[in-house]
Amino acid sequence: MATPESRPTTARGSAARWSLAVLVAINVLNFYDRHVAGALVEPVRKEFLLSDTQIGWINTAFTVLYGLVGLPLGMLADRFSRKKLLAAGIVVWAALTASARWVFSYPFLVITRLGVGVGEATCAPAATSWIGDLYPAEQRAKPLAIFMMGVPVGGALSFFFSGPIAQRFGWRAAMVLAAVPALLLIPLLLGLREPERGAAEMRGPAPAGSIRQLFSIPTFWWIVISGALVNFNLYAIGTFLPAFFGRIHHMDVAHAGITTGIAYAIGGLFGGIAAGTLGDFLVGHRPSGRLALAAFAALAAAPVAYFGIQQKYGAVALALPLLTAAYGLLNMYYGLVYASIQDIVAPALRGTSMAIYFVVMYLGGASWGTVIIGKMSDRYARHAATLAGSAKVTEVFRAIGLQKAMLAIPVLSIALALVLWAGSRTIGRDIEKATERQRDLVIG
Secondary structure, rough: OOOOOOOOOOOOHHHHHHHHHHHHHHHHHHHHHHHHHHHOHEEEHHHHHOOOOHHHHHHHHHHHHHHHHHHHHHHHOOOOOOHHHHHHHHHHHHHHHHHHHHHHHHHHHHHHHHHHHHHHHHHHHHHHHHHHHHOOOHHHHHHHHHHHOHHHHHHHHHHHHHHHHHHOOOOOHHHHHHHHOOOOOOHHHHHOOOOOOOOOOOOOOOOOOOOHHHHHOHHHHHHHHHHHHHHHHHHHHHHHHHHHHHOOOOOOOHHHHHHHHHHHHHHHHHHHHHHHHHHHHHHHHOOOHHHHHHHHHHHHHHHHHHHHHOOOOOOOOHHHHHHHHHHHHHHHHHHHHHHHHHHHHHHHHHHHHHHHHHHHHHHHHHHHHHHHHHHHHHHHHHHHHHHHHOOOOOOOHHHHHHHOOOOOOHHHHHHHHHHHHHOOOOOHHHHHHHHHHHHHHHHH
């Protein structure tokens, strides 16, 4: 049996908290730079005379490449220094974000976002694997929920600042300023002590895992499918919510960005805190608690999102809290589900498992959410113009089209709830199997 001396060292107390703080800050700026394109949809669309479908393709190109490079980068995170890999990723995504300063065509804009996707693909596999080695299984939901609060916080800050900056200095200046803060975190990252893989498990150093072993876990596949559904919704929201407020509620780019930022900040923070606190509490009473709670949150998001999207001009005081609540409920997903992945996957496969999850999630859901919503928006806009006897699709018809297209979000929230509930029915057995494998390793 492994003795205390034979167990790998793991970060304790303040060292773990400091490492987590740096990783959270990196993730905040990761999603700041990712959401800056959504914050600037309307000025970009008007300058390059783009359709909503073309706007959707910007995110689709980003996420397709993100998913494709994520698998090899995730496998690299299981074999190479996560610290150095993440530092290199920051340099790449910051440089390509700033390169928008020289963008004067739609194809060039797409190319720069592709580069951002390559850099950002290092973040989640490396950081979540790192956090899994900082905290034991019964304490992981909260730190992972805190880490994933980088999604709403980074998005909120991007919307808060990018819209007003673009209003004052142009959208290119907003892109350049988005790139700078991430570079300042590289010295802090390189100064961290990276934990050994498997350090939070009560056994010796983690052996190499098998991808075949990963594929044999039923809950993992339910989680992978759920990732495609939740990110279809969240990427559609991130890309089109500022445009929604601009078109439906007649806001300029600054006010639309600030309003979206409010929804992200309040909804995301409350959702993340609830996921972390309730997730660790529930898993102590029943192994399926985290996934069951995620299913309930997704189901509750459907009617809230529906009524928020349906509000018309003059009802922003009702639309904003409803959409904030919907975003918060969907955002609970991350802390609950990412902790569940850590529970069922061997430490040596955590980076790889997240990379596989991201491949399916992005190629199957997130990458197509924006372009499908964009195509639906354009189609509904043309249909509205035809019904009105207009040969031209004006901004009024674009507003009608986008509002109708976004009703796909509550429909997919229901589908997400069903998939997560199915996963909650299998996770208990999968956790038992993972525990048995760890026990055998300790005895051996």
